[in-house]
Amino acid sequence: MFRNREIRKFAVVFAAITATAAAAGFALHPTAGILSLVSAVAFGTAFYVFTKSRYKGIAQLSEQIDLVLHNADHLFIGEMNEGELSILQSEITKMTLRIREQNDALKREKKHLAESMADIAHQLRTPLTSVNLILSLLENNPDELENNPDEKERKAMIRETKELFVQMDWLLTSLLKLSRLDAGIVVFQREEIDVHDLISSAVHPFLISMELHNITLQTDVPKGMFIQGDDRWFSEAIQNILKNCMESAGDDGKIAIACEDNPLYTEIMIRDSGVGFAKEDLPHLFDRFYRGKHAGATGYGIGLALCKTIITRQGGTITAKNYPQGGAVFTIRFSK
Secondary structure, three states, rough: OOOHHHHHHHHHHHHHHHHHHHHHHHHOOHHHHHHHHHHHHHHHHHHHHHHHHHHHHHHHHHHHHHHHHHHOOOOOOOOOOOOHHHHHHHHHHHHHHHHHHHHHHEEEEEHHHHHHHHHHHHHHHHHHHHHHHHHEEEEEEOHHOOOOOOHHOOOHHHHHHHHHHHHHHHHHHHHHHHHHHHHHHHHHOEEEEHHHHHHHHHHHHHHHHHHHHEEEEEEOOOOOEEEOHHHHHHHHHHHHHHHHHHHHHHHOOOOOOOOOOEOOEEEEEEEEEEOOOHHHHHHHOOOOOOOOOOOOOOOOOOOOHHHHHHHHHOEEEEEEEEOOOOOOEEEEEEEE
């Protein structure tokens, strides 16, 4: 307690006042002097007892805070009577709980990151292994190409190698975009976007692939609908949804894009004719690196996470569910 400079100053001043009052009292009458000394001792004793009790409570709180700083597994802050220390204890308890929650969240995130990095490494290693195998078969040694003697098969293997490189390039590019968004270094432009032009530019890169897989595309996007945001990033988000829908629809499938504009919001709905989502996957569709529980899950669990980040950062919302008539439906809304 006496390590506090204010307490030491108070003790000195109190002693000086007591001495002065006692001297004045004895000068008037011995009884007055004795009464002054007794009163001063009683007041000083009471002040000492109450102040020591308060400092004891503060010391206990300090010990508890020290335990928090050293990541103690068990922490208990006892209840105190009403007053300033009780308020302080309550605030420290709140702080402790918040720190515990954040610490637990960081541990879960660290674990998830480690698992995700291992998953990414596996996803990159698989196509790289295939590429190395194909390249070894394509070496200029006819004796090693027992099952692939003609030029047609060599071209097929080269085409497969290119597709594997495209997959790896998409994975690395998407990871780079996610890291830039997480770091906050992406500055979204704020401009008026024609939804019809946005959908047309997003669909264009997939037209040839849709034709090759005989996927029917139906669009109902009237002109004159506008949203605010970054045209390039919105196009990136819609392309990730279309990529997911194409994989789900498969050959001879269908994809429908419809838009609605009303006084409350502008909505873009993208639907496919695939098998839809498993019930247990619905809450996690936009989680990063989530690939679904069923064994046939494809993709890397990056596209939809990137899509949601792009849309929500620009004031929109995105949801996904199973369509009543079959398939999956993604709904993007921008409130007015």
